[in-house]
Amino acid sequence: MLCVNNYTQKYIDECRSRVAAQVSAYQTLVVAVRNQAATDVPLLNAAIEAFEPHFFNNMALTLECYFVHRARAIEKKDGNPLNEVRMLCNSMVNNNNRMCADKTIKFDPAKSVLKYQIGDEIRLNEADFIRLSSAYFAEIESKYL
Structure with a gap:
């Protein structure tokens, strides 16, 4: 596929809506399970905590997939949120969930959304993903409309 120089507002809104629906489904599931399983709260909390990074790491991969063909010249290489998601996803897929450098991107953890350092284990939680996806x-x- 050729690179994409712009997306319609309709497409962006549809992707945002799909992401919101998946986050909402996660939130509904957690609330329902917590309401039903009041007998062993520590075990339940441990299960949710174990599941959460798998779900939200995969949600980051989903974000990248929706816009994977975006033009890099428009994206730039200045460490912006698009670069950050690209790096997170490449790190998850190719570096066993450990943040790795991308020599084509000027990444500064201090200026990033999630502040991951090179070598950190990527374990997104709900709050991280919501900040990152926003x-x-x-x-x-701002770049592709």
Whole structure:
């Protein structure tokens, strides 16, 4: 597929809606399980904590997939949220969930959304993903509309 220089607002809104629906499904599941399983709360909390990073790491991969063909010249290489998601996803897929450098991106952890350092284990939680996806969609809209 050729690179994409712009996306319609409709497409961006549909992707945002799909992401919101998946986050909402996660939240509904957690609330329902917590309401049903009041007998062994520590075990339940441990199960949710174990599941959460798998779910939200995969949600980051989903974000990247929606806009994977975006033009890199428009994206830039300045460490913006699009670069951050690209690096997170490449690290998850190719570096066993450990943040790795990308020599083509000027990444500064202090200026990033999630502040991951090179070598950190990537374990996104709900709050991380919501912050990251909000910044990601804002950057998509600012550069590709």
